Amino acid sequence: MLYFSLGAAVLAPLAVHAGTFYKCTGASGKILFTNTQQQGGKTTCVVLFQQREPPGAAPSRGRHDRSPRASATPTPGDFPRISGNEQRARDGERRAILEKELNSELENLAKARKLAATAGASPNVQAQRDTAALHERNIKALQKEIGNLR
Structure with a gap:
């Protein structure tokens, strides 16, 4: 059980990415909505939304990845085009x-x-x-x- 707890503590920061949104409440009662979990103090954070990667998908490389990629849903052939x-x-x-x-x-x-x-x-x-x-x-x-x- 101790090894499981240590493993979870080590891997937890790796699970946080831009697709996770938190509602954090400070000691004074101030509410903060953010995509980064607040650490330290008397701040408590609750996950509001977490984007899941589809099975077998490569991990997200963030905003700096500018490589071209195929569309998840291709454009239909009869889709209107403009000149x-x-x-x-x-x-x-x-x-x-x-x-x-x-x-x-x-x-x-x-x-x-x-x-x-x-x-x-x-x-x-x-x-x-x-x-x-x-x-x-x-x-x-x-x-x-x-x-x-x-």
């Missing part, structure tokens, strides 16, 4: 929408910074700073999305 020109038009529309959203976020950021600067020592200065930080994060996300376009 390259139509896809380029859709991509152009998407870029235009993202750029419009980016310009809107830039304007909102400028307004939020102006309000934060004029708030001085008022009680809502932190709310204005939080709003400006939100717009900054949105801008970074939109720039990243635009950079990912073909």
Whole structure:
């Protein structure tokens, strides 16, 4: 029994992967949902979801595996296809929408910074700073999305 317990303790960290999600509760009662089990302290974690590998499947190599692989379910022959020109038009529309959203976020950021600067020592200065930080994060996300376009 002792060997079984030691073996389980050694192999347990190997079983944890990105497909496992936990609900962890800290000593203060704060709840955290995460894909990594929290260690130490008075934190208790419960597995909410664990992705199982199909029998005979190779172990997952994580996000850095960029090797091509066959689709689990092949595309049916009668699946609708679109032309390259139509896809380029859709991509152009998407870029235009993202750029419009980016310009809107830039304007909102400028307004939020102006309000934060004029708030001085008022009680809502932190709310204005939080709003400006939100717009900054949105801008970074939109720039990243635009950079990912073909």
